[in-house]
Amino acid sequence: MSDKADVLQGTLALMVLKTLEAMGSLHGYGIARRIEQTSGDLLSLNYGTLYPALLKLEQEGAISSEWGVSENNRKAKFYKLTRAGRKLLEKETRNWEQTAAILARFLAV
């Protein structure tokens, strides 16, 4: 457990957006699982923290939600990207890549 990384501040929203881009419509639990899986189980994600992040994105209009039925017939709230969300994702991705590139140069010195 202890060698798992915590989610870096501010990156959770990006992960959520990217996940929703890849998966289309998905519920909270699904997003959490998907993030964990994509990280190759290297991330320690407190699932609870996902919900305020989803709410924030929804308040900002990046995602929208509606109630639906899950693959094993459970009623769940499904989230999907809005057009504003796609733009935000592009912007955040660029920002992140830039940050990562800058950091990589520093580390390469």
Next chain:
Amino acid sequence: MRLLRGWMRRAAGLLPNARREQELADELNAHLAMHIDDNLRRGMSVEDARRDAVLTLGGIEPTKQLYRERRTVPFLENLMQDVRFAVRQLRKNPGFTATAVFMLALGMSASVAIFVFVDAALIKPLPYRDPARLIVVYETAQPCLQCPLSYLDFLDWKKLNTGFQSMDAFRYANITVSVPEGAESAESFRVTSGFFRTLGVAPLLGRDFYDGEDSLAAPHTVMLSYSAWKQRYGGKPDVLGKTVTLDGDPRIIIGVLAPEFHFASTAAEFWTPFYPGGGCNSRRNCRAAYVIGRLKDGVSIETALANVKLIAGQLEKQYPDSNRGYGAMLLTLSKSMVGDIRPVLFLLLAGAGLLLLIASVNVASLMLVRSESRKREIAVRSALGASRARIAAQFAAEGLVLAAAGTALGLAMASWATHILASLIPAEKMIWMPFLKGIGLNVRVLGFSGAIALVASVLFSLTPSLHFSLSKTGGGIAEGTRGSSGRTWRRLGSKLVVVELSTAVVLLVGAGLLGKSLYALLHVELGLRPDHVVTIEMAAPQSYAASNEKAIALEGRIINRMKNLPGVKSVAISDLLPGLYWSGDVWVVVAGKPAPHVHNSVGERTASSGYFTTLGAKLARGRYFTEAEDVSKPPIAIVNESFAKKYFPGEDPIGKQVAYERTGPQVPMQIVGVVEDVRERQLDLPSYPVLYVPFVDYVGTYFYILARTSGDATPLLAALPSAIHQIDPNIATKDAAILTGLINDSQSAYMHRSSAWLAGGFAALALLLSVVGLYGVVAYSVSQRTREIGIRMALGAQRGSVYGLILKEAGWLTAAGIGIGLACSVGAAMSMRGLLFGVRSWDLETLAGVALVLGISAFFASYIPARRAASVNPVDTLHTE
């Protein structure tokens, strides 16, 4: 944009919403169910599957809390919670809440109501284009400091000045209107042709005067006020082009003024051109034209003043007879309109402000008492983990709620009080205060109230926490049970009471001085007996002015007719009534004395033979005018004692001669009598030299009739106008009145009376509030010291010494309050010197009276709790320990 949207959503989240809460629970349940399903599939036991799901989530409640905080704004959410809690707390304590809210509302409504008037008179812009550039132009000389100009001077000033874009003259005139029933008296203004363009107002209908329309050659025209149009012509648009006969002169109606237009008097119905010529307009010493000008862009009032002063100087040299000693003076239109009520308004606003201060201090100290008695609750809460800030926020919320409720109630009361106050202003006074038209709550008033509310909220939110931070909460639990006196509170609370008491002293002294002024004014030695004197104002048609004989014959007929009315003892005619107005001043020269360095300015009255007997004036020497006076005989005059003292010191004026100062041959008048001073000017001006000339020399058509009755004067009020109309139905009359009433309601008496009553009202409320405040402090102190008193008594203290203990404490507070208050009120009274009449600002009687009243009230306020203290049963107190 995105962030803004987020914040707006969060603000919306403040509203409590059960559905959203349910949705969150559903979502988390679904999340857990899916996780548990997965875990079961991986082979966990049911119990482990659930445990793991909840753990990975981070707990259900913490997650919900995290979510909620994101959903709304936590600070605001807390605040809303506090406000709801505060409302509940206050509701549980209706006595405290009602008292606090009502006190605040009382102080607030007084201040706001007065502010409404201050705003209307001093802040609200006048309804003209760029009103700050409008200037009223005066000539100025002793004793007429704000004199109108003579028409000829006006023409010169208009032509020569460089500071004004335009300059126009206006003059109030009482005229008669021909109506189907005969003639009616109406008010009008004569204005030169550019007047409305100078003001920058456009008529509602038709046009205003074109340039040159004020020449005698132009067709005679008139503009109507909005109310004249509505009342006389039913508001019909076809009024333009119709003819109305004013003073016997038919005039074409060319325009109607807008409803919001007002100038000087709201009662003026007709606006006519100001024609040159006529007796007064052709004489440079007949000053009757008021002049208004609009400053050129970029020219300051100082520059314009320097310029007109130069012109006045030139005219002085050119026309020394009429213009010597006359300088120039400029006032902004708003200052000139508001005139002498300005200081009264400031005085009342200050009074209302002080009342508000007392009320707020009272509420603040009530809140202190309350927080003191809630010490235990606070201690328990902080022991349970409430942070200091959180507890302070709770009190702040209570303060906010109180201030908000007080403000709301205060505004409602203020709006009501404004209407009451406005309705108390008699209609004939209201006419001359056109700026009060349509007063009420407006943006500026709401802003003012908002500012008060803000200060009150801050004050009430901080007071309890101030106390709270002064005392140690740690001991609170223990202290609450034992009831030892809250020393911090007593120190702070008693300081507040001293502030209240001294403020009340200032208000009481102010009201006392104003009341004394009013009394002095109404009991000023008039030199006449105004009761039983009925007066009526009348205007005869211009045809009577055609010849002296006609005018004199009319006067004779009126006097004879009046004398024969039942109950009439004597009748007189005069050009003005005493005790009410500034009379027209004239310049005289005294025969046998060197020409005066400056003019000998004296008042002038035209009086018929019965004038002095009808008024009940006293003759000092010589004789009165008789009915035998005649224009063919050599002119005579009567002077008053002030005149005699000033111009004939140590001599007998009878037989001496005076003359009007003029160029060319002088016409000397022989003095035949000296009367004791009659207050011819308004009451608050001292007696001054007055010259009386016989009415037969007067050829005006506008005058007053005075009749003294032997019995009740009331029946004559109706009989006088009908008797006059029997002589000639075309004579216009105004309501008959009894002179006593006119003098008591005169402008100066009215000013003094209204300020005295309002200030008195404020002072009475201040007295009540401050005494209640003192009572509160002493009663609270007694309730806190019950244990101490019980022990003292158990140890042998007498009831008398317990009284002494409490009364001494209250006595110190009262003495300090009165002492500080008296010192402050002498200062305050100095600043209102100008509003006092016949009383000095350090009037000892008033100061001593106020100290006594407050001292006695304070004694009773503290006696009641002292009695309660003395009746403490030591056994009971010790039992409760």
